Amino acid sequence: MIWEAVFRLGVWPPYLFPSPEEVAKALLSGFQDRSFLIGMGVSIQRILIGYFISLVFGVILGILIGRFKLLDETVGSLITGLQVLPSICWLPLAILWFGLNEQAIQFVIIMGAFFSIAIATDSGIRNIPPIYLRAAKTMGIKGMDLYTRVIFPAALPSIATGMKLGWSFAWRSLMAGELIFVSVGLGHLLQTGRELNDMAQVMAVMITIMMVGLIFDRFIFAQFEKRLRRQWGMSN
Amino acid sequence: MLLSVDSVTKEFIAQHGKVLVLDKISLQIKPGEFVCFVGPSGCGKTTLLNLIAGLEQPTQGTIQKNGEKIAAPGSDRVVIFQEAALFPWLNVIQNVEFGLVGRMEAQKRREIARALLNLVHLGRFEKAYVHQLSGGMKSRVAIARALALNPSVLLMDEPFAALDAQTRDILHEEIEEIWTKTKQTIIFVTHNVREAVRLGNRVFVFTARPGQIKKEFQIDLPRPRDTNSEAVVAYAKLIQQELREEIEKFLKEEVDHEWTLKKTDLLRPAGIDLGSGI
Numbered sequence: 336m337i338w339e340a341v342f343r344l345g346v347w348p349p350y351l352f353p354s355p356e357e358v359a360k361a362l363l364s365g366f367q368d369r370s371f372l373i374g375m376g377v378s379i380q381r382i383l384i385g386y387f388i389s390l391v392f393g394v395i396l397g398i399l400i401g402r403f404k405l406l407d408e409t410v411g412s413l414i415t416g417l418q419v420l421p422s423i424c425w426l427p428l429a430i431l432w433f434g435l436n437e438q439a440i441q442f443v444i445i446m447g448a449f450f451s452i453a454i455a456t457d458s459g460i461r462n463i464p465p466i467y468l469r470a471a472k473t474m475g476i477k478g479m480d481l482y483t484r485v486i487f488p489a490a491l492p493s494i495a496t497g498m499k500l501g502w503s504f505a506w507r508s509l510m511a512g513e514l515i516f517v518s519v520g521l522g523h524l525l526q527t528g529r530e531l532n533d534m535a536q537v538m539a540v541m542i543t544i545m546m547v548g549l550i551f552d553r554f555i556f557a558q559f560e561k562r563l564r565r566q567w568g569m570s571n
Numbered sequence: 572m573l574l575s576v577d578s579v580t581k582e583f584i585a586q587h588g589k590v591l592v593l594d595k596i597s598l599q600i601k602p603g604e605f606v607c608f609v610g611p612s613g614c615g616k617t618t619l620l621n622l623i624a625g626l627e628q629p630t631q632g633t634i635q636k637n638g639e640k641i642a643a644p645g646s647d648r649v650v651i652f653q654e655a656a657l658f659p660w661l662n663v664i665q666n667v668e669f670g671l672v673g674r675m676e677a678q679k680r681r682e683i684a685r686a687l688l689n690l691v692h693l694g695r696f697e698k699a700y701v702h703q704l705s706g707g708m709k710s711r712v713a714i715a716r717a718l719a720l721n722p723s724v725l726l727m728d729e730p731f732a733a734l735d736a737q738t739r740d741i742l743h744e745e746i747e748e749i750w751t752k753t754k755q756t757i758i759f760v761t762h763n764v765r766e767a768v769r770l771g772n773r774v775f776v777f778t779a780r781p782g783q784i785k786k787e788f789q790i791d792l793p794r795p796r797d798t799n800s801e802a803v804v805a806y807a808k809l810i811q812q813e814l815r816e817e818i819e820k821f822l823k824e825e826v827d828h829e830w831t832l833k834k835t836d837l838l839r840p841a842g843i844d845l846g847s848g849i
Binding site for chain 2: 475
């Protein structure tokens with residue numbers, strides 16, 4: 336509504352500020368000629384691969400840091416430092432290492448999600464009440480079982496928070512990466528829109544990016560968190 | 572002899588040096604006994620329990636179970652802690668099954684867990700989550716979880732201290748019933764003298780730190796017992812007298828060297844101000 340009103344007021348020319356109708360049309364045609372679908376498919380595939388890798392390694396590294404003092408003292412503070420660095424800053428390095436290809440963009444995604452997942456896992460492990468470990472030990476649990484059956488599930492609520500954060504970092508990094516670097520993908524569609532001076536397409540792509548982010552957040556992470564909360568009794 | 576504790580000494584390293592917690596303690600426990608440890612706070616009774624559990628190692632001396640030295644925690648010596656320590660990511664029956672996973676097939680496990688939940692009267696709550704249970708129910712689940720492992724000795728570390736008096740009475744009845752039925756060897760740590768007399772066949776009274784055994788009482792009262800029966804109260808008085816001296820020692824160290832216990836039943840005279848008015 337506000338959008339329509341601002342458009343009618345004509346503060347900005349239509350080529351800079353398209354009407355909702357035009358954006359909707361662009362959205363529709365984007366899905367009809369499949370370019371948006373293909374872009375979404377490529378972007379989602381990329382993020383899934385990168386995110387999965389950072390999840391696995393992030394959790395493993397987080398557990399190691401949380402459990403071994405030596406690693407915490409050495410790698411721990413380094414990770415906190417690296418997490419502050421926006422992951423897109425890794426792109427020049429990635430391009431030099433891997434060339435302008437899929438690996439470079441994967442690397443940027445991994446760097447985006449990896450550290451926040453590792454940090455959240457580490458803090459989750461630190462906050463496990465020691466009594467859980469003692470109780471498990473007196474029930475004869477030791478070695479790997481202690482990790483898989485006690486330490487990991489006990490840290491899971493914190494890991495879930497890290498996963499959600501990691502996802503949004505990964506998504507941002509991916510979009511930034513795709514903008515800079517030419518390839519199919521939603522970020523690239525956005526860039527094409529700019530090059531063609533097609534504001535309606537730019538906005539339509541932005542909406543699509545938002546939607547994808549929202550869908551993952553709502554249907555995957557929020558559900559997972561809700562289940563954990565119910566199980567642990569952290570909210571009603 | 573099921574358990575034999577042989578001149579065990581335990582020191583902890585604190586900021587200002589070493590603290591001697593247990594000083595050459597020796598005791599022996601036969602299978603099927605219900606033994607209670609009572610003593611003033613900080614006397615090392617819980618430490619001794621942890622040593623028997625294998626969660627900690629003695630500085631000197633040995634603890635043997637069936638002639639073998641205890642080197643690590645194991646499912647033959649399960650501990651029930653004051654906080655129940657149930658796992659919130661598992662529901663009630665999964666908690667009870669926890670120690671059995673990997674030892675037998677799922678169906679057998681479930682049967683054992685169900686039977687134990689019925690024993691502690693929680694059959695209806697097998698699918699409930701831990702946070703939905705009351706304090707007393709949590710204690711029951713913890714008892715069922717420990718019994719599932721069929722330990723040769725069950726170690727209970729002030730398991731009912733955080734419960735209200737009514738719930739505690741009921742749990743006393745139940746643990747007595749379980750002991751009568753199963754003849755499970757139990758070591759029960761408490762600072763509550765009546766609780767010790769109510770439950771134990773033998774009660775060890777600990778001295779203030781460094782912990783030693785001051786006296787051992789054989790409680791030959793018929794079961795089921797009643798916390799408020801004259802016989803229990805009489806025994807409790809006897810033990811209380813032994814403890815009084817130790818508590819006084821402990822308070823002197825903790826509060827003030829000038830301070831002595833008055834000859835009243837009040838542990839802390841009403842006039843004493845520990846700085847609460849500041």
